[in-house]
Amino acid sequence: MSKFKTWPIAIAIIYSVFIMILVGFAIFSSFNTVDLVTNDYYRQELAYQQQIERIKRSKRLTQPLSWYYDRELESLIFQFPDSLRSDKIKGRFHFFRPSDSIQDRFEPIYTDSNNRQYFSTQDLSRGFWRIKIVWTYGVWEYYEEVAVYIQ
Numbered sequence: 516m517s518k519f520k521t522w523p524i525a526i527a528i529i530y531s532v533f534i535m536i537l538v539g540f541a542i543f544s545s546f547n548t549v550d551l552v553t554n555d556y557y558r559q560e561l562a563y564q565q566q567i568e569r570i571k572r573s574k575r576l577t578q579p580l581s582w583y584y585d586r587e588l589e590s591l592i593f594q595f596p597d598s599l600r601s602d603k604i605k606g607r608f609h610f611f612r613p614s615d616s617i618q619d620r621f622e623p624i625y626t627d628s629n630n631r632q633y634f635s636t637q638d639l640s641r642g643f644w645r646i647k648i649v650w651t652y653g654v655w656e657y658y659e660e661v662a663v664y665i666q
Contacts (some may be wrong), residue, residue, distance in 0.1 A: 569649070569658035580648065580659045589637055591646075593665065595630040599652050604630070606650030606657075613645060624650055636665050 520608055573579065577594040585592055604626055612618040618640055626632050648659045 534650045554594045564660060565656075572655055573657040573659055576657070580650075580657070582646075584619055584636075584663075588633070589635060591634045591636060593627055593630075593634075593648070595650075597630060599630060601626040601628055601630045604650055604652055606648065608632075608634070609647040609649070610639070611645040611647055612640070613643060615640075624648075639665050641665050 536653070544595060576596055580593065580595055582591060582593045584590070593608075604624055606624045608622040608624065610618075610620045610622065622634065624632060642665065644663045644665060646661045646663060648657075649662075650657050650659075
């Protein structure tokens with residue numbers, strides 16, 4: 516029978532490997548950024564009932580807000596309902612980039628006489644965008660959200 520036992524060395528190796536994995540994970544996680552959907556999510560959660568009402572109101576419109584991509588103009592075109600006067604439509608577009616919050620931007624609503632608004636996609640990064648539109652007409656607020664993949 517040997518006086519030298521291998522189990523103390525095995526335990527030391529297991530603990531050493533475990534500690535190296537923990538240190539490696541801590542270093543790895545410190546270099547990764549985690550972008551929240553929004554920085555003030557708690558305040559927005561409390562006001563979400565208003566958001567539900569906006570969405571319901573938008574769905575009840577006889578002609579909903581629509582959009583399409585024009586390849587020749589390289590533009591996104593949003594068409595507001597024809598029954599509304601273009602000078603009474605107020606609000607903003609939130610171009611939300613889920614993968615990089617630094618690229619998020621807000622644009623005001625300025626419709627032409629045909630209730631259309633154009634956005635050039637040349638200055639937008641390629642990839643997935645979520646566009647959130649909050650707009651008012653008179654005293655009523657509306658909300659639409661579209662998902663766009665720009666190539």
